[in-house]
Amino acid sequence: MSGTAGTAPRGGIARVSRRVMNLAYILTQNARRHGDRPGFIWNEKAWSWRHIDQNVSALAAALAARGIGKGDRILVHSKNCDEMFWSMFAAFRLGAVWVPTNFRLMPDEVGYLAAASGAKAFLCHTDFPEHARAAANPALEFVWRIGEEGTFGEATVGDVIARHAGASVENAPVEYDDPCWFFFTSGTTGRSKAAVLTHGQMAFVITNHLADLMPGTTEDDASLVVAPLSHGAGVHQLVQTARGVPTILLPSEKFDIAEAYRLIARHRVSNMFTVPTILKMMVEHPAAEQHDHSSLRYIIYAGAPMYREDQKAALNKLGGVLVQYFGLGEVTGNITVLPPGLHDPEDGPHARIGTCGFERTG
Incomplete structure (x- = not known):
């Protein structure tokens, strides 16, 4: 569709507005509809949706007090944790751009991402002081620590949230093409490239995932995180947040399969996102026989092909719960989908061996 707002392009239909929902409105809605229900669970602590929304507003207020506003980039280098989760929605709420990194990157790589993204703020986990030093550049105005330890940076994220407790921050108005997330992916030239994800695009992605990857998902479901929130697991x-589903983290960044199964049983986990290698490890682990995993409805795997024999082993061990998708970071993964009904545990005439599924909705 060509033409500018208010003019009549070819076809005679005038474009009136590109306004869309700010993705942080998801939290506004959850706080209103499911305020007392848990939205985030880590170790033995659970945060309600109302508490999460309050923390996000407090963090957004703190960032705004330091001059962060619409279009500004917030670099985040952190292991999976509560404050990393808050940072995503605080950035969205301000109309700023969330720029998460893989916490396994080396300091010089994070320094490159800081410069390439043009970040004004850096939220860095306390385990990575070298990364905080490497990110210093003229555009970067301040660094806050995620976690309580460490001495680098101006303050901790926990401190600034406490100082701005009770602040009310409205969701910034946004249009379809306003960026919300720089999704850094591997570059063919050796440098990571940022796919620019927007509020309108990600609203489509959310709808699309709910239609194709995990239909019927509601606030009565639960989701276990076994991968870094900086990439596909964050999507x-x-x-999950869009449907009020609680997010459950493993106690540490180490992938403890027995602990994963324990959490699945304890919280009646119904879905999770993973890759074929991790799924194979889970299927072959003795804990699969020791814990109840009957609550699982969707185990979504992506990122690489899965050997047919591994598929069959997973289906026979876990049941008809596998969902495969193929795609790229620029479209946040899902281009084609192979739902549970097309995963056959036997090599019979109806098995769809070798297929990557059918095109996603839309």
Whole structure:
């Protein structure tokens, strides 16, 4: 569709508005509809949707007090944790751009991402002081620590949230093409490239995932995180948040399969996002026989092909719960989908061996 707002392009239909929902409105809605229900669970602590929304507003107020506004980039280098989760929605609420990194990157790589993104703020986990030093550049105005330890930076995220407790921050008005997330992916030239994800695009992605990858998802479901929230797992958890589904973290960044199964049984986990290698490890682990995993409805795997024998082993061990998708970071993964009904545990005439599924909705 060509033409500018208010003019009549070819076809005679005038474009009136590109306004869309700010993705942080998802939290506004959850706080209103499911305020007392848990939205985030880590170790033995649970945060209600109302508490999450309050923390996000407090963090957004603190960032705004330091001059962060619409279009500004917030670099986040952190292991999975509560404050990393808050940072995503605080950025969205301000109309700023969330720029998460893989916490396994080396300091010089994070320094490159800081410069390439043009970040004004850096929220860095206390385990990575070298990364905080490497990110210093003329555009970066301040650094806050995620976690209580450490001495670098101006303050901790916990401190600034406490100082701005009770602040009410409205969701910034946004249009379809306003960026919300720089999704850094591997570059063919050796440098990571940022796919620019927008509020309108991600609203479509959320709808699309709910239609194709995990239909019927409601606030009565639960989702376990077994991968870094900085990448595909972050997209998955954004989708969960859109339906009021609690996000459950493993106690540490170490992938403890026995603990994963324990959490699945304890919280009646119904969905999770993973990759074929991790799924294979889970299927072959003794804990699969020791814990109740009957609550699982969707195990979504992506990122690489899965050997047919591994598929069959997973289906026979976990049941008809596998969902495969193929795609790219620029479209946040899902281009084609192979739902549970097309995963056959036997190599019979109806098995769809070798297929990557059908095109996603839309």
